[in-house]
Amino acid sequence: MSRKKISVIIPCFNLEEHIGTTLECVLKQSIGLENFEVIIVDDFSTDNSCEIVREFVKQNSNLYLIELDSNQGPGNARNKALEIASGEYYFFLDGDDYISDDALELVYNEASTKEVDLLFYNYGLIENVGDPAYAFRKDLHIIELYKSNKEELIKEFLAAELDGSVIFSLVKSDLVKRGKITFPDGLHEDIPFIFECYLHAEKIDTLSKVIYFKKFRKESIINNLTFRQIDGLIEAWLSCFDKVQGSQLVPHVEIYTKFMRGLVGCIASLLQKNLVFHADSFADRVVNYNYIFKKSKSIGLFDEKALPFETIKDKHFSNFFRVYSEFGVSGDSAEFFESQAIKLGIIEKGSFVRA
Structure with missing residues (x-):
């Protein structure tokens, strides 16, 4: 793969009702198709998710599909994508969410202009695509306050005052490679990943605009307790x-x-x-x-x-x-x-x- 500005990484497991909408919003990005790639990792879906993604891949040269032969969880799925990703930055997107049409352009311009390793942006929680958001990110003011003070950021993270989700973070690929950062097995796997990004990052910044829309789904793995x-x-x-x-x-x-x-x-x-x-x-x-x-x-x-x-x-x-x-x-x-x-x-x- 040739070097891209952004690699969009999407794990997918049994999302046949959502993955098409997610991919459509990514393909409408104002940054231009030539400037980003999309790597979808199907985590051994048992529905029609893989077939839907295959059709998108056939029609779009910047889309790539990795099919796993067993269910390995979102962490390992993302690791597989990281192995082949060529982007200057990594943008993590869940296969049932969507982003604004200018999301990739905004985060890339902000991150590259300021030369940051990590850019944390705002999100909105929604019920369905197109619905108004009913909740937003709550920790950006803390990150903004301490963005030049790694010690305080680490302490705030450990105190559970910062969001540990990787999907609301643009990560420079050199940071991940330099720190040899990967996702661990199990659930809540993004918490150790993004924490290591904080540890190794030399420059951090924020973007207050809402560019990511997180859908609330009762059947989602995060909306349960096991x-x-x-x-x-x-x-x-x-x-x-x-x-x-x-x-x-x-x-x-x-x-x-x-x-x-x-x-x-x-x-x-x-x-x-x-x-x-x-x-x-x-x-x-x-x-x-x-x-x-x-x-x-x-x-x-x-x-x-x-x-x-x-x-x-x-x-x-x-x-x-x-x-x-x-x-x-x-x-x-x-x-x-x-x-x-x-x-x-x-x-x-x-x-x-x-x-």
């Missing part, structure tokens, strides 16, 4: 700590304090997801609570006598950990935890149903 997702999120955060531990980047005490705040926040988010995604099944919530507690306990970092209680997430996690430490894994513990959470004002009674 043991794999619980393991994936917690292990991703532990991996980030491992990558920076022992480095001379920031004092160890500060790293550990921020990391613990982020870890507590991550586990609290799992507890909240359990309430939302299993709103109608107390039995399912009990199973997940039990697993989350055992996973948290196995880390060996939490002392029930010294748990944080400052933020809402602190209270949510600390209440949970204390109850389960005292009463053990059971339906009674789950019931008591939820009742205590209501009394503390952490969750409203009857709020277990998605708005």
